[in-house]
Amino acid sequence: MADFSTLINAWYRQNRRVLPWRGISDPYKIWLSEVILQQTRVDQGTAYYLKFIKAFPTINHLANAEEDEVLNLWQGLGYYSRARNMHFSAKLVANELNGVFPTTYKGVISLKGVGEYTAAAITSIAYGLPHAVVDGNVYRVLSRYLAIATPIDSKQGKKEFAEVASAFLDHKNPGDHNQSLMEIGALICLPKKPKCSECPLSNSCVALQKKSQLNFPVKSKKTKVVNRYIHYLVFTDGQNTALKKRTGKGIWEGLYDFPMVEKKEGEELTKKDLESFTFSDFTFDGTFKHILSHQKILATFWQVQVEQVKLVDNQIEIPIHQIEDYPLPQLLIRYIKESRLFGAD
Numbered sequence: 001m002a003d004f005s006t007l008i009n010a011w012y013r014q015n016r017r018v019l020p021w022r023g024i025s026d027p028y029k030i031w032l033s034e035v036i037l038q039q040t041r042v043d044q045g046t047a048y049y050l051k052f053i054k055a056f057p058t059i060n061h062l063a064n065a066e067e068d069e070v071l072n073l074w075q076g077l078g079y080y081s082r083a084r085n086m087h088f089s090a091k092l093v094a095n096e097l098n099g100v101f102p103t104t105y106k107g108v109i110s111l112k113g114v115g116e117y118t119a120a121a122i123t124s125i126a127y128g129l130p131h132a133v134v135d136g137n138v139y140r141v142l143s144r145y146l147a148i149a150t151p152i153d154s155k156q157g158k159k160e161f162a163e164v165a166s167a168f169l170d171h172k173n174p175g176d177h178n179q180s181l182m183e184i185g186a187l188i189c190l191p192k193k194p195k196c197s198e199c200p201l202s203n204s205c206v207a208l209q210k211k212s213q214l215n216f217p218v219k220s221k222k223t224k225v226v227n228r229y230i231h232y233l234v235f236t237d238g239q240n241t242a243l244k245k246r247t248g249k250g251i252w253e254g255l256y257d258f259p260m261v262e263k264k265e266g267e268e269l270t271k272k273d274l275e276s277f278t279f280s281d282f283t284f285d286g287t288f289k290h291i292l293s294h295q296k297i298l299a300t301f302w303q304v305q306v307e308q309v310k311l312v313d314n315q316i317e318i319p320i321h322q323i324e325d326y327p328l329p330q331l332l333i334r335y336i337k338e339s340r341l342f343g344a345d
Contacts, residue, residue: 004201005170005177011200012180015187017042020049022179027101027108027126028059034118035086039079042186048077059101062087063094071254071327078292078330084254085113105131116162125175132165133178134158137185142168143217144189144207151220223294230299231269232258232332233277234285235309236341242315243326251292256326258301259315269300276312281305285339290331301335 016022019042021033032052036045051073056062062070067087074083089111093101102108109119120131139152142164150157170177188195196208207213235242235258243256261273274282282302290297309317318326320342328336336342 004168007200008180008184009170009173009176012176012183016179016183020046025126027122029053030122030126031101031118034121035082035113036077038082040077048074059090060094060099062090067254068327072325075327076330076333080252080255082113088112089114103127105129121178124178128175130169130171130174132162132169132174133182134161134165135182137182137189138165139217140191141181141185141189144213145201145205147206147210147212147216149218152217153219153221226295227265228295228297229263229265229267230297231261231263232299232301233260233282233304234258234301234341235304235306236320237306237309239319240309240317241320241323242309242311242317244313244315251295252329254327255329257329257332285341286335288331288335297331299331301339303341
């Protein structure tokens with residue numbers, strides 16, 4: 001076990017990337033980086049991290065921000081529940097914990113949106129507590145190193161990998177150990193083209209010896225993707241348009257989008273669908289595809305010219321040139337960048 005930690009830690013000291021959240025022990029900044037990097041590449045997440053630290057240098061600054069301000073800064077990252085949970089937890093820390101970030105694993109994992117991986121990462125890096133991380137990179141490295149065929153998406157697999165990761169953990173330096181393992185997964189033990197000749201574990205990797213690296217990790221389930229067909233109605237009187245803030249627990253909660261009609265596959269948009277919108281004509285303004293983890297959205301945009309934007313169902317009227325001041329789904333951002341109505345060439 002000691003050899004494993006010695007090898008990965010030595011590699012990490014020489015090859016780790018220079019990142020703005022590395023080499024610090026501030027739990028707030030480490031938490032912020034971990035939340036941003038969930039489902040996000042490091043090169044994209046770094047810019048967002050720097051924006052958030054500039055806008056909210058402490059957890060109290062984040063707690064005192066308006067939700068729209070937080071979501072607007074998050075715009076383009078996707079998985080907006082991460083931002084809402086982070087904002088909620090910041091307010092909890094500020095208001096109920098006197099602005100002091102939790103210092104125990106139990107306290108950290110009790111924060112909304114924080115799971116076992118994030119709690120282990122924060123407490124090991126910020127406080128030196130002996131908690132092993134298990135994320136996608138760690139699954140890949142350990143499953144190949146030991147040729148573990150137990151599916152990582154099974155209850156047994158999650159238990160087994162957690163035990164293995166804990167057994168390998170360097171209790172004297174858990175923060176660097178965890179970061180070393182994740183960094184090897186991110187830079188060397190790649191999903192499709194692993195750089196085995198550069199890996200510090202190559203001499204003892206079971207999958208490499210069997211030339212079966214690409215067979216690991218094993219998954220048992222496939223994500224079912226649902227197709228959705230949405231028609232967006234972009235009302236305009238030449239100066240203004242209408243938006244509505246999304247509520248409920250569906251996708252894009254708390255963001256703004258245009259009035260819309262959802263249809264089934266193969267169904268056309270008809271005037272009957274539009275009776276409640278009180279207009280007679282609309283012009284096609286583009287079709288966009290947007291893929292989420294469990295949904296594929298096929299969105300058609302219709303530009304609707306009206307003499308005056310009439311608001312119904314909690315819609316708001318805004319000047320067209322101010323639309324980017326509102327937190328919008330990435331799908332709408334792509335449309336706005338290409339639509340002449342919003343200034344595209």
